[in-house]
Amino acid sequence: MNLQDKASLLSGRDFWSTEPVGGVRSAVLSDGPHGVRRQKAQADHVGIHESLPATCFPPAVAVGSSWDPSVAGRLAAAVATEARALDVQVNLGPGVNIKRSPLCGRNFEYYSEDPLLTGVLATAHVKALQAEGVGASVKHFAANNQESGRMRISAEIDERTLREIYLPAFERVVKQAGPATVMAAYNKINGVYASQHPWLLTQVLRDEWGFDGVVVSDWGAVNDRVAALKAGLDLEMPGNPANDAKIVQAVLSGELDEADVDRSVSRVRTMTERWRPEAAAFDADAHHALARELAGECAVLLKNSHDVLPVEADVRTIAVVGPFATSPRYQGGGSSHITPTRVDIPLEEIRKLAGDRVITTDPDGADLAIVFTGPADADESEGYDRASLDLPAEQIELILATARAARRTVVVLSNGGVVSLEGWHDEVDAILEGWLLGQAGGGAIADLLFGVTAPSGRLAETIPLRLQDTASYLNFPGEQDHVRYGEGVMIGYRYHESAERPVRYPFGHGLTYTRFEVGDLKVAATGDDTAHVSVVVTNTGERYGKHVVQLYVATQAGPVRRPVRELRAFTKVALEPGRSSTVAFDLDARAFAYWDVAQGRWLVAPGDYAIQIGENASAIVAEEILKLAGEVIARELSLDSSVGEWFGHPVVGPVLMRHIAATMTEEQQAVAAEHEDLLKMIESLPMHQFLSPLGVRLPDEAVRDMIELSRTHQ
Numbered sequence: 007m008n009l010q011d012k013a014s015l016l017s018g019r020d021f022w023s024t025e026p027v028g029g030v031r032s033a034v035l036s037d038g039p040h041g042v043r044r045q046k047a048q049a050d051h052v053g054i055h056e057s058l059p060a061t062c063f064p065p066a067v068a069v070g071s072s073w074d075p076s077v078a079g080r081l082a083a084a085v086a087t088e089a090r091a092l093d094v095q096v097n098l099g100p101g102v103n104i105k106r107s108p109l110c111g112r113n114f115e116y117y118s119e120d121p122l123l124t125g126v127l128a129t130a131h132v133k134a135l136q137a138e139g140v141g142a143s144v145k146h147f148a149a150n151n152q153e154s155g156r157m158r159i160s161a162e163i164d165e166r167t168l169r170e171i172y173l174p175a176f177e178r179v180v181k182q183a184g185p186a187t188v189m190a191a192y193n194k195i196n197g198v199y200a201s202q203h204p205w206l207l208t209q210v211l212r213d214e215w216g217f218d219g220v221v222v223s224d225w226g227a228v229n230d231r232v233a234a235l236k237a238g239l240d241l242e243m244p245g246n247p248a249n250d251a252k253i254v255q256a257v258l259s260g261e262l263d264e265a266d267v268d269r270s271v272s273r274v275r276t277m278t279e280r281w282r283p284e285a286a287a288f289d290a291d292a293h294h295a296l297a298r299e300l301a302g303e304c305a306v307l308l309k310n311s312h313d314v315l316p317v318e319a320d321v322r323t324i325a326v327v328g329p330f331a332t333s334p335r336y337q338g339g340g341s342s343h344i345t346p347t348r349v350d351i352p353l354e355e356i357r358k359l360a361g362d363r364v365i366t367t368d369p370d371g372a373d374l375a376i377v378f379t380g381p382a383d384a385d386e387s388e389g390y391d392r393a394s395l396d397l398p399a400e401q402i403e404l405i406l407a408t409a410r411a412a413r414r415t416v417v418v419l420s421n422g423g424v425v426s427l428e429g430w431h432d433e434v435d436a437i438l439e440g441w442l443l444g445q446a447g448g449g450a451i452a453d454l455l456f457g458v459t460a461p462s463g464r465l466a467e468t469i470p471l472r473l474q475d476t477a478s479y480l481n482f483p484g485e486q487d488h489v490r491y492g493e494g495v496m497i498g499y500r501y502h503e504s505a506e507r508p509v510r511y512p513f514g515h516g517l518t519y520t521r522f523e524v525g526d527l528k529v530a531a532t533g534d535d536t537a538h539v540s541v542v543v544t545n546t547g548e549r550y551g552k553h554v555v556q557l558y559v560a561t562q563a564g565p566v567r568r569p570v571r572e573l574r575a576f577t578k579v580a581l582e583p584g585r586s587s588t589v590a591f592d593l594d595a596r597a598f599a600y601w602d603v604a605q606g607r608w609l610v611a612p613g614d615y616a617i618q619i620g621e622n623a624s625a626i627v628a629e630e631i632l633k634l635a636g637e638v639i640a641r642e643l644s645l646d647s648s649v650g651e652w653f654g655h656p657v658v659g660p661v662l663m664r665h666i667a668a669t670m671t672e673e674q675q676a677v678a679a680e681h682e683d684l685l686k687m688i689e690s691l692p693m694h695q696f697l698s699p700l701g702v703r704l705p706d707e708a709v710r711d712m713i714e715l716s717r718t719h720q
């Protein structure tokens with residue numbers, strides 16, 4: 007290939023495919039991720055033009071609530087089959103950005119406010135998709151947590167927050183599933199476009215995590231093509247001949263090394279060769295049935311007073327009201343929008359399961375009213391953020407009027423982002439949070455209402471009482487092209503639990519039609535920074551059901567402020583009534599680690615770690631304390647180090663104590679011992695202030711020796 011050919015391979019041929027050049031075949035990259043959006047005629051990436059029919063599976067907001075990697079995996083395997091049928095080699099997803107604010111317009115495309123839950127589900131998705139020979143594109147790398155100003159906003163984030171919250175899901179997918187591509191986001195991170203960020207795209211992604219696939223730009227995310235290539239962005243999408251010419255020019259002028267071009271060419275070539283599965287046909291009926299089954303795993307039963315659900319035999323007349331009963335909302339707007347093969351209508355699905363009951367639209371005289379409601383389609387989409395958490399006023403009025411008229415009222419919500427339940431929550435008997443469940447959501451909801459299936463979803467994001475109670479409230483969506491992640495690692499439940507802010511429903515909450523108990527928690531260290539945990543879960547109710555065992559770690563060990571607790575493991579167990587099962591977890595060092603900015607790495611501090619089993623993030627039902635040896639960090643000392651750091655140094659501290667004691671009379675020592683608060687007053691002083699005429703005088707040689715001692719004990 008000549009230089010011109012090489013450059014042309016590094017941007018698309020058109021909107022969705024790569025350039026066939028020099029014997030390298032073209033590959034089609036297409037959205038994603040909860041179905042295949044394959045456009046054959048006019049192309050766009052905002053969901054305007056038609057795409058070929060494909061099964062619309064539950065979007066990520068729903069899959070997040072399944073807390074079940076097999077749901078993500080089965081969905082992705084089916085999407086892969088459809089991709090093969092529609093001649094797509096790379097399906098653009100999953101989206102693994104963290105839900106920083108409930109207002110983010112694209113939250114329906116993301117799994118959770120928690121990086122572990124997000125990472126586990128996304129890893130299952132990528133593994134299953136790629137096992138069928140279709141490549142994945144993990145997106146949007148990174149810190150793309152809002153739509154406001156999305157193409158140029160600079161996300162200002164400290165490194166610990168990036169490492170602990172916004173990068174781990176990408177890291178897990180890259181290390182455990184080896185995605186074909188990673189998609190560079192539109193936004194800047196700390197002033198540098200993600201698409202031309204050498205630290206992000208090369209140092210972290212490739213050097214630290216070992217990524218060997220293609221970095222592809224989000225559609226239109228490249229600003230300076232040469233800088234992007236140097237930083238590690240291989241493929242620009244869509245096609246951009248002007249930028250190809252800039253690559254050629256930069257090599258000819260010596261600004262760009264041709265070896266950089268060759269490296270990206272080789273990666274794109276490998277991608278087009280490796281991800282080329284055989285064509286397949288797909289069974290639309292079978293996939294619709296699968297979409298219904300998976301959707302049933304995702305809905306969350308938030309409230310169920312008087313056990314109003316499942317619908318009992320003595321309920322004779324059911325009123326079905328609300329706009330979404332007949333025209334359901336089941337996916338969000340923008341580039342992920344799928345043209346479904348068919349759509350279940352909730353009212354029709356209810357009729358099928360209602361037997362000889364009377365179905366009406368009049369809540370008056372009804373034993374039970376079911377209200378299908380949520381924000382309008384136009385309220386939630388890619389491209390803009392939401393203005394508020396409230397349901398439209400007329401929908402709230404409909405809920406209240408129905409609740410006044412019917413004997414019992416159930417609300418079924420369809421929404422891509424969290425909506426406020428305030429103002430009507432206490433007036434209704436049950437709330438089923440349906441999120442956006444895909445094309446078979448109507449059938450799945452009918453199954454859940456009538457007890458054909460049991461709800462088993464758990465909240466993957468907190469439902470706050472007020473928007474003002476959310477951690478990013480004052481810093482979202484930023485101003486003048488900057489958004490400061492001032493809340494740091496304290497987002498979602500990490501914030502609500504740490505600041506003791508009450509919420510309507512906590513992260514991890516979800517009810518079902520039976521009861522579970524967990525007990526016999528056993529915890530044992532298996533090394534300095536690893537542990538084995540087991541717990542017994544029992545179905546103590548009368549019906550079959552599924553329970554999500556949630557393991558949180560709580561600690562204040564180490565020099566940084568830790569969230570009150572963090573999710574570190576989970577699993578979903580299915581049990582018949584009366585049956586028990588032992589669930590075991592092996593916790594690795596990352597379950598206990600924080601990112602130490604001084605050391606530039608993960609660190610497990612020595613100390614106590616509470617292993618907590620939670621019903622959800624705020625209801626802990628079992629706890630054991632684990633002591634970990636961790637890693638004692640002896641930092642090199644200097645005269646600028648603080649007095650506290652000198653005394654706290656594991657080797658130098660005792661030596662310093664002896665030196666100081668030697669300079670004091672017995673009387674002075676007694677006074678010092680009586681005034682423990684003295685150390686508190688001086689511990690933040692730099693050592694050179696302490697070793698002054700106002701403090702203590704130690705021989706210069708002794709001080710030099712101690713500094714040397716700290717250097718040799720790092």
Ligand code: BGC
Nearest residue numbers: 037050051098145224225341
């Ligand atoms: C979106 C991506 C999508 C791409 C292609 C962009 O606007 O941010 O998620 O994959 O378009 O449609």
